Amino acid sequence: MTQPIFDVSTAIAVLNQTLEFAYPTITVVGELSQFQVSKGKWVYFDLKDEQSKLRCFGSVWQLKTALEDGMQVEVVAQPRLHNLYGFSLNIQAIRPVGEGSIRKAADLLRKKLEKEGLFAPERKRALPYPPERIALIASGQSAAYADFLKILQARWPYLEIDHYEVQVQGASAEEELVTAIQQANSDAGCNVLVMIRGGGSADDLAAFSTETVTRAIAMSRIPTMVAIGHEVDIALSELAADVRASTPSNAAELLVPDREAVRVSVATSKSFLNKVVADELASRKQQLNQARIDLKGFVDVFIQEKKTHLEHARLRLESYHPKQVMKRGYGLVRRGGRLVKITDTFTPGDTIDVELLHNTLTSEVKKVSKK
Structure with a gap:
C-alpha cells in the first residue's frame, strides 16, 4: 500500500483531525514552569515532569486562582499542532493539585484579595439575631447539613430555611456555589446567607477558596456566615464572610439562641x-x-x-378704731352732725359737738387761732 505524501500544512491538518477524533480533550498533571501572562489576555507556560515538557496556551479567563512556577497543576486541554509553533495544549481548565500547590495558590489569591480590602474588618456586617429566614447553601446529603439542621431545630425551631442544593467538591462545585449565592441574593425574604460544608483535604475544600466564590461572598447583599469544618486551613470565602464559624454545628450555635x-x-x-x-x-x-x-x-x-x-x-x-382712740382721751369733733376735716374753717360763734368716750359736749367757738 502506497503511503500518502502530504505537504507540511496538510500533514498538520490531518494530524489535528486525528488528535481531535482520538483525544478531543486530555487531562495532564505536571509542574508549572515559565508561567507568564501576555497583554492581560493570554497565558503561556510549560507543563513538565522529570523527563518531558509540554507547551500550553490559553486565556486568562480559564484561571480560577493565582498560579506561579513550581506548582503541581491539573490541566484539561485540547492537544493541537500549530503551523509555526508546533505541538501544544490549548487550555480549557486548570487547577492546582496536591496539598502544597493548593495552599500556595490560595495564599497567592489571599494576598491579592487582601490588598483589595475584601477581608477588611470594616466591611464586616452584624447578622440579625436571631434571623427570621436564612438561605442555606449546602449539600443536602452531607453530615454537615444534617448536624446544622439538628442543632438549629433543637435551639430555635422558629427559623425558616431556604435550602440551595449544591455540590461542595469536584468540577462543578465552584460554579454551583456561585450560582447559589447569586440566586439567594436575588430571591426575597432571607436576611442571612449561610454556606457550610464538613472538613476534608485541601483538594476537597478547594472550591471554597476560589476567586469567584470568594468574591461572590464578599459582594453578597445579604449578610453572610461561612462555616467550613477544617480548623487547620481557613477557606478564603470564610475570610470574606461577615461571620466565620469553625464548624457547621458552631454556625448553628452562633446563628440562633438556645430557646431554653x-x-x-x-x-x-x-x-x-x-x-x-x-x-x-x-x-x-x-x-x-x-x-x-x-x-x-x-x-x-x-x-x-x-x-x-x-x-x-x-x-x-x-x-x-375711734373708740380705742377715745380711750386715750381723744374725741370726735362734729359740726352740724358731720365730722370736721383739717381743711374746714371756723369762725367765732360756730357751734360744735365733741364726742368723748362716755359724753358728748356741745361747745361754741370763742376764738380761732392760726398755727
Whole structure:
C-alpha cells in the first residue's frame, strides 16, 4: 500500500483531525514552569515532569486562582499542532493539585484579595439575631447539613430555611456555589446567607477558596456566615464572610439562641423586674408618706404663721378704731352732725359737738387761732 505524501500544512491538518477524533480533550498533571501572562489576555507556560515538557496556551479567563512556577497543576486541554509553533495544549481548565500547590495558590489569591480590602474588618456586617429566614447553601446529603439542621431545630425551631442544593467538591462545585449565592441574593425574604460544608483535604475544600466564590461572598447583599469544618486551613470565602464559624454545628450555635436559655433568661428577667417594680413602689410609697407628713407639718406651720399675722393685723386695726382712740382721751369733733376735716374753717360763734368716750359736749367757738 502506497503511503500518502502530504505537504507540511496538510500533514498538520490531518494530524489535528486525528488528535481531535482520538483525544478531543486530555487531562495532564505536571509542574508549572515559565508561567507568564501576555497583554492581560493570554497565558503561556510549560507543563513538565522529570523527563518531558509540554507547551500550553490559553486565556486568562480559564484561571480560577493565582498560579506561579513550581506548582503541581491539573490541566484539561485540547492537544493541537500549530503551523509555526508546533505541538501544544490549548487550555480549557486548570487547577492546582496536591496539598502544597493548593495552599500556595490560595495564599497567592489571599494576598491579592487582601490588598483589595475584601477581608477588611470594616466591611464586616452584624447578622440579625436571631434571623427570621436564612438561605442555606449546602449539600443536602452531607453530615454537615444534617448536624446544622439538628442543632438549629433543637435551639430555635422558629427559623425558616431556604435550602440551595449544591455540590461542595469536584468540577462543578465552584460554579454551583456561585450560582447559589447569586440566586439567594436575588430571591426575597432571607436576611442571612449561610454556606457550610464538613472538613476534608485541601483538594476537597478547594472550591471554597476560589476567586469567584470568594468574591461572590464578599459582594453578597445579604449578610453572610461561612462555616467550613477544617480548623487547620481557613477557606478564603470564610475570610470574606461577615461571620466565620469553625464548624457547621458552631454556625448553628452562633446563628440562633438556645430557646431554653431564652426561657430561663425571660423568667429571670421577669422575676427581677417584678422585684424592681415592687421595691420601687415600696420606696415611692414611703416617700409619699413622708411627703404627706412633711406637707402636713408645713401646712400647720403655715396656717399658724398666718393666724399670728392676722391676729397682729387685727390688733393693729383695732388700735385705730375711734373708740380705742377715745380711750386715750381723744374725741370726735362734729359740726352740724358731720365730722370736721383739717381743711374746714371756723369762725367765732360756730357751734360744735365733741364726742368723748362716755359724753358728748356741745361747745361754741370763742376764738380761732392760726398755727
